[in-house]
Amino acid sequence: MKYATFVPEAMVVAGAVALVLIGRFRPAQRRRLRARLPAGAAVVLLVAFGVELYAGANVGSYFGGGLVQDRLALFAKAAGLLAAAVAIAVADWPSEESPALALAMTLLAVFGLMVTASAGDVVGVWAGLELAGAAGVGMLAVRRPDLGLRLLVLGGAASAMTLLGLAYVYATAGTADLLGIRQVLIGAAPTLPLALPVLLLLGALAFRAALTPAQVAAGPMLPPASPLSSGLVVGLVAAAALVATVKVAAALSPVSGVYSPYLEVVAALAMVGGGAAALGVRTPRARIAFLAAGQAGWVLAGVATHYRGGIGSAVFLLGSFAIAAMAGPAVMGATGLAEAALAGMGTLRPHRAAALALALLSLAGAPPLAGFFGEFAVGSALAQSGHFELLALGLLGTTFSVIAALGTLRVMFLQNPVDEARRGGAALPVWTRLSAAAAIALCVVIAGYGLLANPILSLATQGAEGLGLR
């Protein structure tokens, strides 16, 4: 029973392999099978989520320290599994190509996130991150091979930077083990030769997290992609990168001077830039991507505090971020391509409209939703650590974000439905019992996150404590 902790990983990998095989050997014409695949994948993820909560509570180290199960791993894995399950169930499957492959790639990305969260050394962090990134590339390439290729090239550059940075950290510390690195660096001086590769590493992670500066390069790829693949890149891959950032930053915390100022600048740019860019764009999918970038900036701001309370709050926010950013693009389906296509969604698809509204507002940080609680917790950590300027910039970004989210809500709820012919090829998502139930579940999760904030934040803080932070 020692390895029962990894049952969820095994379920996710088995599910992904089965889906690839189904996609390869079962003709796509089998409609009934096609229709049941998303529900099946969602059930697998939900069961894995339940097992994770039950078995993942056992803290331990496995495979010679290569993988560790701590509270951070439990939290991040549970959040990833739940986000993927809800996003798959709520997605508009007629607007997705090759459901089997899309589902398999989503499961693979979840597995990548789980590996990153459990990684005990830098190799695991890198491998998990690349796995999640590769799943994103694969999914984008299903619809637009050119975009997939572009992301592959950009992602490859980020991967190389990550590897270079991690290699230098390994060379400096003499160990790949994250806790070992931390032990070695205690008492070390924050020198320039150490700072440069660390900045390279964190720059690559910022790209993976789709933060606003990186959005300039990665952003245009999202609107033409399929809804679920957008959610995958904006939500799961970004969450994996943020988890990696938390782990690497915790390992480097003894020399926080080499990265804190940089993280603060990137966080400020992401928070303000994300909100301002969300205000500037009209396409709902691009808007949600920028809102997510703004909230990722808040997560990074929490990490920049480099103490337990701040990183615990950042992890707490990460949970709500993963769910809203992953499910948001999925729930809007093809209507995310043009603002006008969302007109009247509140009347015609009330469940989806409510779920999308809550996801948008949560990513914007509007009260009393999940994102607000997370941002407030990070804000209190910033205040405690004296980062009032970062807090003010974050609040400015949040103000922009809320106004941007209101713009989309206005179209959804206050404009009359347009003729289908005028939707510009962006048909409203289909209504199914599964998607309606998932939309309601998404509403409950986002609205209920605040009610259950105490146990969730406690778990997140224990996660930060498990990283050896004070």
Place this chain on the structure above:
Amino acid sequence: MLDRLAGIVTAVSPTPLPVPGAGIFQSSYLLSISIWVPVLVAVGIALMPNPRGRYDTIIKQIAFFTNLGLMFIMFIAYNQFQAFLPNVQYEEKVTWLPSIGAVYHLGVDGPGILLLVLSGVIGIISVLASIGIRERVRSYFALLLLAQACITGAIAAHDLFVLVLFWSAATVPIALLVLGWGGPRREAAAWRLAAYWGAGSLVLVLAVMGIYVASGASSFDMDVALKSAVGPRAQVIVGAAVIIAAATRLPLFPFHGWARDLYSEAPIGVIVLVGGSATRLGAYLVLRLLVAAEPDGARLLSPLIAALAAVTVVYAAVAAMRAADLRHAGAYLALVPGGVTALGLAALTPLSITGSVLALFTGGMASALIASIFATVSDRAQTRSVALLRGIAPRMPKLAWLTVLAALGLLGVPMMASFTADLMTFFGAFKTQPVGAFAVAAGLALTAVALAVVIQRVMFGEPNPEAPAVSDASLGETWYLALLAGALLWVGLVPGGPKLPGTDTPLFDPGLLNVMVADVPEIAAPYTGAGP
């Protein structure tokens, strides 16, 4: 008169006796009920099927009876409120986020109970003023109830985190109400509201974080955070932030940019809600977070508040006089009570603060009445142009009477509730803020001139044959306007307020301030010998 008023506030508070009305309604969750019931009803309304508006009337009835029930609860709460007890009442405390020190802590003190009553009355009047809504009725009333819940939550909050939560949350439903059901320039009105209130929320969060850190960063609970010893420098910084946050909501010059567009473009139900209760939260914030909690900061910043109050009142009067749009004139005039309330808070004397607390109630009523009546007149006259509207009183006698009553209520003439509030405010303020008090009084005189000019021209001038046809207020409009005017008259004539026989909490009783300012000796001095 001055001696009598001074006597009221210098009298030692009596030992609290069991209130005869107490025990009629017992609930440990009274405040939670008043916050979360409207939220649940709003969600229910939003999910209710309403094909082709078939159940529009039922939805309106649900909203009305929900508010009626809440108003009943709030009146009972008011009557059972023990004015002279030295603690907050109807307290609820549940651990929420212990790792950052946030607690779901609700409770009301004197000004809080007064604002709750105001919120209850305004809630029901805003529903009555919205009866004419025909489009997307379900969404409208769901958002209206959510906005009311946010306002009640901000009043009842006794934890800074809960306060920020409800204070900020109110922006979303109100902005959506303006966007969806406003006039031709609704987009500008809604975005301005979102920007100003969003900026106010931003500054409030900074102030709250400042208080949190200055008090040891252990708790957002007001019982802890506001009672910790904070240095004068921190008090001034936090106080300035509180003033800015409050000024965006009350609003005070120069943070009033949203008010003209909102009052002139929003549907009348929303005008009543915003003018009546949402804006009063600004003054309540200054009272709670600055005057009662940061005495050094309040003392140092009081000239700034007085200056903002004076500029606001003078600016509002001049702008109303120059306005070519009747609804704009109403919007500017609705700023005046906020300035008077702020003056009372700036003066920092027991008499002026008691006046300000009463002005929270009377100012809300007067602002809502003046803005909504000018909006109704312009609707009924089919034009907003002051140049076109002349001599319409004979064709709309009910509205003409109500407009005159609104003007009297705004100016604080005897027999109107605002008279008592203004009198206490000015008598208290002349002691410590003579320049500010004089300037606000001059502004009120200008307001009287502005009102006389507008009313004379629009109501009693030579009729304009080219003006569109005019009709008098409908029964529904008469009801909600008369309720607002009636509340001002009732409290003016019977200052004891709407109390059950035998209970002892008149609206302007200085004992209502006991809890809030108990830690500020110079304000609380008359009560030091009070009850247990």
